Amino acid sequence: MSIRGNFYRVCFFGMCVFITITFYTIQKSYDGDESLLNGYLNLTGKVVVYAATPFFGSPITNSYLKNCPESVKTSCIITNKKRHFCNAHAVLLFHSRDINEKKLGRLKRRTDIPYIIMASENPYYANIRKYENYFNWTMTYRMDSDVYYPYGALNRRKEIVDKLVSLGMNIDRFGKIYMNEPKWCPRNRGPEGPYKFTIAFENSNCKDYVTEKFWRKAGRYRVVPIVMERKIYKNLGIPDDMYIAIDDFPNLTDFVEHVKKISENETEYIKYHKWRENYRIVDTNEDNYGFCQLCQKIGKQKTIPKQKSYENLAAWHSTLSCDNSFVDSFTIM
Structure with a gap:
């Protein structure tokens, strides 16, 4: 067998290995956090939610929908890729603890879709500022949020x-x-x-x-x-x-x-x-219940209506919604 023949065989084998590893990596990424396949997704006819920030430092990806109903998983996509910003039906997240003020100012503000702020912490730790008329929806553990995201600080x-x-x-x-x-x-x-x-x-x-x-x-x-x-x-x-x-x-x-x-x-x-x-506890926080709710809320709106906005988010999610005098009433006696 000639040297040239061996060379071609080695090249062919190497190419097969490369293709196999590449396919496996992309597939594995999809199964996990979708960080690579995110760029190859077909967005046609789907609700696209753009995650503008991470969640406590970790990327918000399509994996957040893995425990949602099948109808949600097949009709909604969460992406943190900037190339998908223009296709988004909602600019999610802005997680309150991960907002970078400088980057917020550089992000082009779209007026045709709702901007959503998510806060999983109570007012003492949520780090929410005024953000005058910037955000349209809230996504928190509070029942009066636009998107309800329950779990499923300062007192003593x-x-x-x-x-x-x-x-x-x-x-x-x-x-x-x-x-x-x-x-x-x-x-x-x-x-x-x-x-x-x-x-x-x-x-x-x-x-x-x-x-x-x-x-x-x-x-x-x-x-x-x-x-x-x-x-x-x-x-x-x-x-x-x-x-x-x-x-x-x-x-x-x-x-x-x-x-x-x-x-x-x-x-x-x-x-x-x-x-x-009569009841069974569902861990809505671990199952990312709020993200399922968000996709369903956007999906039900065939056209995005004129957006309301919060004039002062810090006032809405303030410590006035808390009462830590309870400890004093039971310990000072």
């Missing part, structure tokens, strides 16, 4: 936990705040874990602000959450017997006695799990 939750311990309540405390971060965490033991109750205090008591620390502990770990104020949870339609609220009691001493009583009475304790017969 440590102080009230320490107060409960001083009153005789047995609480295992973990985390940086207690300088106790074991590699093995008991909360990850699931239904067979050692706990009946869990402290589910949010870092601020704000309107509609109920995060995964409540939903996952009640659902995944099957324990009874202990919260601060009932009205926040009641306003979201959460069953009253799903949790124990401290403000149902005149003082912490009575609350601790109630928890001890429930803990020792299996019949009474089981009542806090009866809701499971």
Whole structure:
């Protein structure tokens, strides 16, 4: 066999390997974060959402739709590629914690589509500024947002936990705040874990602000959450017997006695799990429920109507929607 023949065979083999690796890389990218295939997508007839910022530093891509209904996945595309900006039906996201003021000023402002700001944090941490009449829609955990994106800070939750311990309540405390971060965490033991109750205090008591620390502990770990104020949870339609609220009691001493009583009475304790017969918790934050809602909202509008805008977003998502005086009312006595 000639040297030339061997050379052609090696070249052919090398080209096959190159094509195989390239195809695999693109396919893998699509299965994961769509970062490469994003540039090859067919946008014809689809709702195109342009992600102008990352989400806590990570790119917002079409993978955010992976748990949406099939009708949404086949009719909507989320892209962060600048080449798709002109084709977008909505300029999403602007995630509040990732907005770069200088880049915001350089981005050409389209007036024919809604500009959307997303905030997953409460007002103490969302870093939302005025942005006078720049944004048209909000996408947050608040029920009065244009796109509802629930979970599925400034108060002193440590102080009230320490107060409960001083009153005789047995609480295992973990985390940086207690300088106790074991590699093995008991909360990850699931239904067979050692706990009946869990402290589910949010870092601020704000309107509609109920995060995964409540939903996952009640659902995944099957324990009874202990919260601060009932009205926040009641306003979201959460069953009253799903949790124990401290403000149902005149003082912490009575609350601790109630928890001890429930803990020792299996019949009474089981009542806090009866809701499971009629409800199933869906982790809307992990499933990116808000992005599914966004695509559906845009898709239903055959033509984008004249846009409203928020004159002062900082005022809309302000600390006035929070009440952290609760801790004082139960610890200063």
